[in-house]
Amino acid sequence: MQWFDALVQGILLGGMYAQYALGMALMFGVMRIVNISHGDLVILLSLVGISMASAWGWGPLPVLIALVPLAVLMGWVLQKTVLNKVVGSDPLPSLIATFGLSVALQNLMLQIWSANSRSLPGGGIESQSIEIGGIYIGLLPVIVLIVATALTWGLDIMLKRTRFGRALRAASADVEAAAMTGINPRAIYALATAVAVGILGFAAVFQALRSTVAPADGPAQLIYAFEAVIIGGMGSVWGAFIGSMVLGISQGIGFRIDPGFGVLAGHIVFLIVLATRPQGLFGRA
Amino acid sequence: MTAVLSTHGLIARYGDFQALYGVDTELNAGEAVALIGANGAGKSTFLRSIMGLLPVSRDMVRLDGEPVGGTPTDRMVQKGIAIVPEGRRLFTGMSVEDNLRVAIDQATRVGAKGGWTLGRLHQLFPILKEKARTPVQSLSGGQQQMVSIGRALLCQPRVLLCDEISLGLAPKVIREIYAALPEIRAAGTAMIVVEQDVGLAQSATDRLYCMLEGRVTLTGRSAEVTREQIGEAYFGAGHAVV
């Protein structure tokens, strides 16, 4: 029963990781770029959300409604001012640029919000739970998982069925051929990053509700997102979702073995997948 | 009569390497022109420079007399030039229909009109209807080439550039594909056809240009130029044709 509980908690944790991982899978799939400041953007959005809530007395929902458009705008600006200049076959410029941005963002947040951990008051939902057969399941983690599933499903449908999704898949398959079909790659990239960072707006609100956030937390979120994407296998949003579940379950079980072993257990599963199935669980070989 | 597409002293380079040395060409409305020449003569480079895939000066390429050299590729497509690129360059991982739909989407977005529809394309290449849901990477080479041509046509071009569409295909398949060209021309689309097979190029076009080492060495009516003339232009002056 104890292990079943760990499994359930792991899946719920996976819901949180999926919200980080989707954006990363999308950006890497289209541009072959990994944005090292990915996690720092989540934290920045969380802190902005927390400040909004405390300044205007907003509940989680108004914060979410304000934060997602803000995140979309941030993504678009990031692409226009930074990423469009470094996208290309050489991974070095984009890594260095986003690495510098990550260092700058972390320290800027430290200046503005200090090193303290904060969280977003959820008006009670963060402490509500449902008991099912002897296992207590938090209401908030369930909401997080439902939202993560909905976001994954929505992103998948968008990629398969919409004009933007087709253009995005075309650009990720062959960017020059996409341009020969009338697609403006930079416009597609800007939209993709806007969507990716927009999803981080959801992640930011839920992260701040579920636990606490501090300016130095970004790198850990980046690593979890990355592990989820690699475990699941590149090239599909459902892969990233399943990878997040596997990572969440590994950590959940690890935590149950020893609280100091939780995060490490996730890393070890990641390394095992990398050693035995480098294309990821659901990737094409 | 102004040419629909023309190049004027077109110069292109890859870094330090100059590939085109002042190429002058003209393509009139509804006309089909062949571009022949040995490997490395600059044929693909010529098409790529027109498409804005290589940096060229504004005045070097004109569309309806308007200087358009160096315009980004996607804007060139909007202006009415489409290319069937060398190596087909399909969007792998996507179905035949999605590959074609990408072009339809973009044409719709910019409001391009030209009369090419999925239905008409299916009449031209019936196999594409049958294979609509198949991922493009599992098609045969000839079928892939048909998707590539279809994708270019759905961009609703006034000018179609075809880069070695017969490359690597069986003779029967090549005939099938070339049989579609008259119908494309009948729709009023002008064409530049880059082709290795000189005989095929001559039979499918009105005029031809032969290139050698980045320069045009021969131009004339496809039906009138002789093998000797072509041999000389193809390999350089002084080459004996046997």
Place this chain on the structure above:
Amino acid sequence: MTMTAIPYADTEAPDVLVERQSRSGRVAMTLAVLGLIGLAVMPWWASTGTIRSVLELCCYIAVAQMWNLLAGYAGLVSVGQQAFMGAAGYALFVLAQTYGINPFVAIFLSLLVPAVLAVPIYFLLHRLDGPYFSIGTWVVAEVFRLTASNMPIVNSGAGMSLRVMKDFSSFERNVAMSLLCAFMLLVTLGGSYWLLRSRFGLALIAMRDNPIAAASQGVNVAKLRFLIYVAAAVGCGLAGSIYFMAQLRITPGSAFDPMWANVAIFIVMIGGIGSIEGVLIGSLIYFIADRWFGEYGATYFVVLGLMTLLVALYARTGIWGLVSKRWDAPWFPIRRKLVHRKL
């Protein structure tokens, strides 16, 4: 039918020399040798405080040069070299403190640990595509940190102290630190310079400029990358051992501090990637900036981060790239240059 070699009638072999050294190079080489000697004899001219500062600078140079070798030549952008620094540092502490081996012997033995660890790690990580490789190296460093935090033999999260150093007088320790600094620069900078001028050098430069073309020209890119990765692990390990020996204390947090990745990237990008000169310039800038502006803490790092970003966007060759565009006076020439012999 007989074949005869037809001599080129009108051409004579041009009267040229292959020059591999330049005047600026000779000046720099002399200064480098003098500098190394100066480092080795520090106890006779510098205070303990100065030696500590210089040691820190030498560690920056060594780690930055290793990162430069990885990112600037082998195309392996690592953000996790601190894994090897910490591993070697911990190995030193265990060997010297737990097993009582002479620390100055242990410091060399400790290099086996990064060397041995680098092999399986490379085989795991090289499967990751470009940018993902980088984050993979970071995960490995995190795994090391968390493992150290859970390992009783290294005193888990509490860390270790190198109390055996008390057996040596302060002067003896200063002599050892100075010699180690000189040795570290000789190995990392001198070793890189030797490597770049050797027959591997051309292959490395070809690989930096275009890996696919290099492979088609017979350069065994995969093998060379692997060797560079292991060499850089050992180089970083050496810097880590020396750094933590001087610190006398090691904890999982300090041993596997991602700050080292920040420092290496900043130094190399600002100084100029793909050159030894750039590493020296970048290290000096970082060292001085750290002394002057370090007290501003977060603001200082915001500026460092933004500078790294701007260099990546607008000046990818860094300061040395801008300098060498204007003056052709390399300090460490690695090119072969044809010069007409004076008549």
